[in-house]
Amino acid sequence: MNIQKLNVFISLVETRKMTDTAKLLGLSTPTVSFHIKSLEEDYGIKLFRTNAGGYRLTDAGEMLYHYAKQLSQTNQALEKSVADYKNGEKGxxxxxxxxxxxxxxxxxxxxxxxxxxxxxxxxxxxxxxxxxxxxxxxxxxxxxxxxxxxxxxxxxxxxxxxSDKIVLAFSKEHSFNGKNILEENDLYNQTLLVHRLSSSTGRFSQSWLQEKKLRMEMIQLDSVSTIIKMLSYGKAVALISKRLIENETHLSYIEFQNQDLERxxxxxxxxxxxxxxxxxxxxxxxxxxxxx
Structure with missing residues (x-):
């Protein structure tokens, strides 16, 4: 099994262009073409069909890509482990x-x-x-x-x-402080701080707003610690981990009776x-x- 051939093949699958693969791997275009033809000869199958959109896989090529990707990842892990030990006892x-x-x-x-x-x-x-x-x-x-x-x-x-639970957090200076239950209309016109929407908490916040049909201004932040800091100003609320804020003496929170909030x-x-x-x-x- 020639790992270099497989890496050239994987790269061509992902770039779809011979020149881009050559540039990415530091090879000449004829060398890339040679490796692909050699791989097709090794297995006796056609790997690509070409059109104006670039190189696209055949069904056989799809199968080879699936396993080649796994072999390449395993080889990278192997090389990393060997390199760690060759560097001494560090790892x-x-x-x-x-x-x-x-x-x-x-x-x-x-x-x-x-x-x-x-x-x-x-x-x-x-x-x-x-x-x-x-x-x-x-x-x-x-x-x-x-x-x-x-x-x-x-x-x-x-x-x-x-496990962890999502709660609605706010400053002890906020008008919600002291309340145990919120009505849905209490949340209108509130500013909701959310972790980036690609995070699990961010996605939950978005779906929670849609489910409750609430219109709240959202501010997305990359840092949870920034959310906690902004809550202290008393002008916003946040759906956030209970574990993260339960020891923050300047903050308070309300737990919703909802099993979906347990993560x-x-x-x-x-x-x-x-x-x-x-x-x-x-x-x-x-x-x-x-x-x-």
Whole structure:
């Protein structure tokens, strides 16, 4: 199996243009063409049909692309692991987290990991849950803590850690302070702060507004900490994690009696991931978090 041929093939599938593939891989156009023809000869199948829109896959090409992508990702993970060990005893652990778990759990978990494995290079990528899932599928990250998205990728393993609830939060200076129940008309003309709509909380906020048929001005923010800061001014409300704000003394909140507001936080990793010592230790830390 020639990984270089497969990588050329994958690139041509995704760019659909021979010249773009050549530029991307630092090859000449004839070299790209040679690799594709060689791959077709190896398997005895035609991989592409060409038209004005560029290179498009045949049915056989679709099948090969499916498996070639998996082989390429596995090879990248292998090369990364070998490189980590060739660099000495350091190794690396690439973590991902969506906004809420990143703030709630990652600082303590990374601290404990660093205490036990001081030579391991640890990195944390904080993105929306779908972004973390995508990077885990590509094996660009080793594992992650994410809020449930409603979808589960077939090649990822999801282990429940704990639950969280979305509440309506506001400043203690806000007119809602002291109320236990809100009528729907109380929410009209309020400004709702929401995490970016691509996040799980952001998508929920949007669907919640549509379900309640509420017209509220929305301000999208990339940072949960910025939302908490803006709430303190007393001019807005936010649908946000209860865990994040229940210890904020300047804020108050109302819980809605709705089971849909309960969400799971999952520990996620690829089913083909090789579990190094640091990874297994981190997994134990997460398990302890779940049990506590």
């Amino acid at each position: 690396a652990l690439k973590l991902g987290a969506s906004g809420v778990p990143a703030q709630l759990f990652m600082p303590e978990l990374i601290h404990q990991l660093a205490e036990s494995y001081p030579k391991v290079k640890v990195s944390l990528d904080v993105k929306t849950a779908p972004d973390i899932e995508r990077r885990l599928l590509l094996q660009e990250l080793d594992c992650g803590l994410i809020m449930e998205t409603g979808n589960k990728e077939q090649d990822l393993i999801y282990e429940p850690v704990t 799971q936080i999952h520990f996620v990793y690829h089913c083909n991931l090789w579990m190094s010592g640091p990874f297994q230790y981190f997994k134990e830390l997460v398990t302890n978090l779940r049990e506590s």
